Amino acid sequence: MKIVLLDGYALNHDLNWQVLRQLGNCQLYDRTPVDDDAEILKRIGDAEIVLTHKTPLDDAVIRQAPKLTYIGVMGTGYDVIDLESAKQHQVTVTNIPTYATAAVAQFTFSLLLEITGQVGLHNQLVHEGKWGKTADFTFWDKPLLELQGKTLGLIGYGRIAQKVAELGHAFSMKVIFYNHRPRDNAQSWAKQVELADLVKTADVISLHVIQTPDTIGLINQTTLDQMKDGVILLNTARGKLVDESALATALNKGKVSAYGTDVVSKEPIQTTNPLLTAKNCYITPHIAWAPLETRERLLTITVNNLKSYLRDVPQNVVG
Template sequence: MDIVLLDGYSLNADLTWSKLSNLGNCTFYDQTPVDDTEEIIKRIDNAEIVITHKTPLRNEVLKQVPNLKYIGIMGTGYDVVDIESAHQHDIIVTNVPTYGTDAVAQFTFSLLLEVTGQVGLHNQLIHEGKWSKVPDFTFWDKPLYELKGKTLGLIGYGRIAQKVAELGHAFSMNIIFYNHRPKEVNVPWIKQVPLDELLRQSDVISLHVIQTPDTINLINKETISKMKKNVIILNTARGKLINETDIAEALNNDRIYALATDVVSKEPISEDNPLLTAKNCYITPHIAWAPLETRERLLEITVNNLKSYLTGTPTNVI
């Protein structure tokens, strides 16, 4: 059985593919050009099984690979695959829904603590010699903020958001959330609210929804206009949830205080992305998912998904 892995490098620069290799005749590619449909089709060829991380599999690909029966997505988000087309071509698609909950929640708070505590900036200034030159025992070059008593608004309330809520509660924040479908809440310290109310109340807004036609550009001029002027926006979900032009303008005009994001609309980031020149904008290169332990877990579940498919009992099917 032929198995093709289209883009393994980012996951597996320091891990081993041996468990996957044991399941069939494997061909591994470090990267596959995401915009080259012909090359993607050529690499899949007659394989029955394809594993992808970020290489897109759209209808124009799926309709030309008739032997393909299974797509394993190495990740939680599944916007990389045209799910409707896959269903039409009787292709099973699986993902890995729970591997990164703790890591992404941890990173979400890393972004927030960087904005409010300015650790990186002051570490840099000290190494540049500034502390040695001040007359007092301390100095700070940007405002520092306590989280206690601030309102953390979560847009989306899946596993990661729930973990972020727990961390926010541990910091004595007030926690509210909006979810497109109402969710049962079993703790007294969190409140479910409509989206407009969340936008008005929140000192910090954290995005935890998948990318769909309804969530693309969720953060835009209109929604920004409903927020507090000093709001901090966090995004560890998908870059296209934010209209980058609108939020860059809001940052530069002091309409919002800060954006801290691990994702952008096009990755790697384009040199002309407006966020690169926006004030008080913190950008990391899509690494919330990348701790070693998290990637080990992701690889293990990816292999187990394939094993389940091969035994006729597929799991984590989209």
């Protein structure tokens, strides 16, 4: 059996892939051009098993891969796969839905705490000598914000959002959430509301939905206009959930007081992205998933997904 990993650099430069090599003849690539179907097909060759992180597998690739029977997406989101084509060609697709729950929730709050506590800024100012030159024992260069009593609004209420809700509750925030279907298992202190109500009432809004045609541009001029003045917006889901031009304008006008995001619409970020010059915009390079422990878990589940498929009892199947 031939196994091809198309883009393992983010994982494999410090992990041991021997456990995967034990399952078949493995060809591991650090990176594969994402916009070159011919090269993707060349690398897949006659492999039955393909693992991908961000390299897209569209219909043109899937239907021309002669022996392809299984695609393992090494992440939670699977928007890089043409699921309809995979179904038509009897290709099983799996993802990894739970590996980064703790890490992404932690990182979501890291963004929020940076925005409200301004730790990075004041650490920089101290090292630049500003504190040592003040007449008082204390100084702050930007307003600081207390979270207690603020309303945290979560759009989506899957595993990550539920973990973020727990963190918000621990900070004595009021927690509300919108989900496309009722959540009967929500914590007693978390209230499900309609999207319009959440947008209008939350002091902090955090995005936790997958990217679909229905969710692309979910945060747009209309929803931004409906938000509270001074709202904080967080995004550790997908960049395309947000109309970045509209948001940049809202940041520059002060309608949105701050945006903390680990994702943008096109990655790596382009120099023309309007968020780069927007006020109070905190951008990290898609690292919420990247702690070593989290990536080790991802590798373990990737291998277990493949083992289950080979036993004809596939798990974490999507589509």
